[in-house]
Amino acid sequence: MKIAVPRMGNLSLIIKDMVQRFDLDYLETPPFTEQTMEIGAALAPEFACLPLKAVLGTFVGALAMGADTLVTGGGHGPCRFGYYGEIQRRILEREGHDFRMVVLEPPSVSLRAFHDSIRSVIPREQVGFGTLARELYLTLSKVLLLDMLDKRALQLRGLEVVAGSVDEALADAQEIVSRAFTRKELSAARKEGDARFREVEIEWDRPHLKVGLVGEIFVVLETFFNFDIEHWLGRRNVVVERSVTISDTCDPFHRNPVFGYPEHMVARMAKPYLSHEVGGDGLLTVGSSVIFARRGFDAVVHFLPFTCMPEVIAKGVLGRVSQELEMPVLSLSIDEQTGKAGVETRLEALLDLAWSNKAKSLHARAELQAVT
Amino acid sequence: MTRVGLPRALLFHQYGDAWKSFIETLGLEPVVSSTTTGEILTSGTAHTDNESCLPVKVFTGHLLKLKEAADAILVPRVVTQNRGMKSCPKYLGLPDIARAIDHDLPPIFAPVMDLADRRHKWVNDWYEMALRFGASQSAARAAVKAMLASLKSCMAPLAGAATTDAGFNVGVAGHVYNLQDPRVSMGLLDRIRVMGASPLVVEKVPRRLIRRELKTLERKIRWDSESDIVGAVLHWSRSRSVAGVIYLSSFACGPGSMIGALIEDQFGREKSVPLMSITLDEHSGEGGLVTRIEAFLDMLRYASANDPSSAAGGAR
Numbered sequence: 190m191k192i193a194v195p196r197m198g199n200l201s202l203i204i205k206d207m208v209q210r211f212d213l214d215y216l217e218t219p220p221f222t223e224q225t226m227e228i229g230a231a232l233a234p235e236f237a238c239l240p241l242k243a244v245l246g247t248f249v250g251a252l253a254m255g256a257d258t259l260v261t262g263g264g265h266g267p268c269r270f271g272y273y274g275e276i277q278r279r280i281l282e283r284e285g286h287d288f289r290m291v292v293l294e295p296p297s298v299s300l301r302a303f304h305d306s307i308r309s310v311i312p313r314e315q316v317g318f319g320t321l322a323r324e325l326y327l328t329l330s331k332v333l334l335l336d337m338l339d340k341r342a343l344q345l346r347g348l349e350v351v352a353g354s355v356d357e358a359l360a361d362a363q364e365i366v367s368r369a370f371t372r373k374e375l376s377a378a379r380k381e382g383d384a385r386f387r388e389v390e391i392e393w394d395r396p397h398l399k400v401g402l403v404g405e406i407f408v409v410l411e412t413f414f415n416f417d418i419e420h421w422l423g424r425r426n427v428v429v430e431r432s433v434t435i436s437d438t439c440d441p442f443h444r445n446p447v448f449g450y451p452e453h454m455v456a457r458m459a460k461p462y463l464s465h466e467v468g469g470d471g472l473l474t475v476g477s478s479v480i481f482a483r484r485g486f487d488a489v490v491h492f493l494p495f496t497c498m499p500e501v502i503a504k505g506v507l508g509r510v511s512q513e514l515e516m517p518v519l520s521l522s523i524d525e526q527t528g529k530a531g532v533e534t535r536l537e538a539l540l541d542l543a544w545s546n547k548a549k550s551l552h553a554r555a556e557l558q559a560v561t
Numbered sequence: 562m563t564r565v566g567l568p569r570a571l572l573f574h575q576y577g578d579a580w581k582s583f584i585e586t587l588g589l590e591p592v593v594s595s596t597t598t599g600e601i602l603t604s605g606t607a608h609t610d611n612e613s614c615l616p617v618k619v620f621t622g623h624l625l626k627l628k629e630a631a632d633a634i635l636v637p638r639v640v641t642q643n644r645g646m647k648s649c650p651k652y653l654g655l656p657d658i659a660r661a662i663d664h665d666l667p668p669i670f671a672p673v674m675d676l677a678d679r680r681h682k683w684v685n686d687w688y689e690m691a692l693r694f695g696a697s698q699s700a701a702r703a704a705v706k707a708m709l710a711s712l713k714s715c716m717a718p719l720a721g722a723a724t725t726d727a728g729f730n731v732g733v734a735g736h737v738y739n740l741q742d743p744r745v746s747m748g749l750l751d752r753i754r755v756m757g758a759s760p761l762v763v764e765k766v767p768r769r770l771i772r773r774e775l776k777t778l779e780r781k782i783r784w785d786s787e788s789d790i791v792g793a794v795l796h797w798s799r800s801r802s803v804a805g806v807i808y809l810s811s812f813a814c815g816p817g818s819m820i821g822a823l824i825e826d827q828f829g830r831e832k833s834v835p836l837m838s839i840t841l842d843e844h845s846g847e848g849g850l851v852t853r854i855e856a857f858l859d860m861l862r863y864a865s866a867n868d869p870s871s872a873a874g875g876a877r
Contacts, residue, residue, distance in 0.1 A: 236818035
């Protein structure tokens with residue numbers, strides 16, 4: 190059994206961890222390229238959104254390299270993602286591939302569904318329930334550490350003195366965390382990672398912008414589709430905060446440990462604009478945009494795959510959020526034909542707008558102080 | 562008298578009677594927007610986000626039409642229609658989208674309709690809305706009761722036998738709000754009738770049969786109307802009660818894109834009856850549609866004339 194899993198941000202690090210824990214036979218799925226996109230777009234239904242096409246393309250590559258078990262995520266919500274595995278299986282079977290498709294229900298659906306679905310990859314005879322639960326808990330803790338490192342890097346990148354020093358620290362810290370497996374090792378790795386970040390020289394009083402990054406998890410996390418926006422913003426003195434992470438999505442108790450605002454609070458913040466769950470990350474997108482606006486962020490960038498159902502609703506509502514809370518919001522819809530230059534031009538315009546807003550408010554504040 | 566607007570779009574085609582009877586029982590005046598016109602479609606397209614699906618664009622057009630004509634607008638939030646199912650995200654967020662479209666719209670009331678859930682959990686929303694309209698408690702109760710009674714008849718499967726003698730049967734699968742709207746579907750059902758075939762629609766297939774067919778799928782479909790469509794289509798093809806199936810979807814329909822791929826694949830595997838997929842958008846021309854239907858029906862006729870066993874639906 191050779192397992193292949195789609196790529197998405199830190200997911201490959203997490204899978205590597207699980208592979209070592211449970212001694213699985215694993216094959217690294219090829220990275221997203223224009224070629225895999227072309228293959229995926231040719232096979233997939235026309236109006237399927239980007240993640241299906243993108244993942245399908247890399248699955249074809251993985252099958253060609255000898256994978257025989259494809260593992261993908263599921264879900265029970267109104268988002269189409271829950272049905273992707275089934276459609277991909279049908280398409281790939283039609284193309285004449287011989288393989289097994291395993292759809293993992295995320296723990297946030299129900300722990301039981303998650304356990305049942307993971308048993309088809311890690312059989313009961315091989316790993317008992319106690320071991321499985323313990324090891325998965327440790328994996329989740331590791332995911333949390335990795336995502337926290339990411340969050341930290343996003344905050345610091347815009348303020349670093351030596352260009353690239355935050356990335357070096359991030360890579361080192363990720364390496365340290367990846368080597369940790371037991372509880373003790375993980376907590377030591379956490380301290381070591383923190384120490385590594387403290388070595389980075391930061392210019393705290395540099396003028397900077399604060400930008401929130403929201404949207405559908407796949408395009409927000411995967412650098413090939415968002416044109417590496419995190420680094421792009423980091424180079425332009427922007428402190429970034431991201432509302433979606435893998436650990437928040439996997440958290441079975443909906444606490445959003447990395448973002449820091451539990452789901453019920455996000456829902457409450459979103460309520461004046463979107464008062465019902467719409468599947469996927471739709472409610473989180475709206476709620477976190479409101480949170481960012483209340484916290485005085487200078488702008489929000491919203492990434493969505495073209496025709497993504499929950500995010501299109503969020504996009505429709507975000508215009509109102511932006512108007513009423515006076516914070517620019519840029520929605521960027523990504524599909525296989527989106528060009529880098531177009532996205533970057535719009536982002537540059539957004540940053541210019543945010544800088545001028547900031548200058549205006551600083552000016553107004555200075556005037557107010559002069560009067561009083 | 563307060564005029565309460567109801568956009569003639571989306572689930573109005575299914576539950577409109579119930580909503581109307583609610584408003585009437587309260588002693589208010591229901592104002593239903595006219596049937597879809599080109600103007601409604603254009604204004605809807607202009608005011609909606611360009612990625613929205615066609616039905617939402619149509620909805621927006623109707624909503625804007627009611628701007629002057631009504632003092633309040635009723636856009637119920639339909640959360641589920643059948644047990645264990647989920648609505649399309651567009652229904653869930655519809656009232657919020659509506660509120661974000663235009664600041665000058667009359668207030669939008671969005672009571673929840675969660676038909677699969679226990680009744681006391683969602684009916685209270687309607688009751689409270691009635692009180693906000695200024696009704697007395699007893700009047701509010703009566704209105705809710707009238708709504709629920711009328712809902713029962715909305716939910717019952719359409720009467721009328723599925724078989725016809727004239728011509729041959731063609732299954733037309735699609736969302737109610739597309740097929741019932743003569744402008745959006747460009748009178749598809751009537752055109753098929755004129756061309757000498759009798760169209761069967763999803764709503765006439767008994768739920769029992771739909772559920773039975775759905776059980777044969779490897780992964781459960783969790784969207785309400787889409788699961789009905791798949792179940793009905795599989796029933797038609799497996800029982801050979803139709804000579805062919807036309808699957809009608811609209812531009813950027815999310816669940817529609819999934820089940821479209823699913824139906825195509827399943828038909829390809831079973832090699833049962835011919836299938837034609839049509840995608841509607843606001844630019845669809847009548848000529849193209851008519852030509853495609855004609856060609857499809859001609860092909861079915863030709864197939865049944867040459868090989869009565871394979872397309873037996875025509876003969877029966």
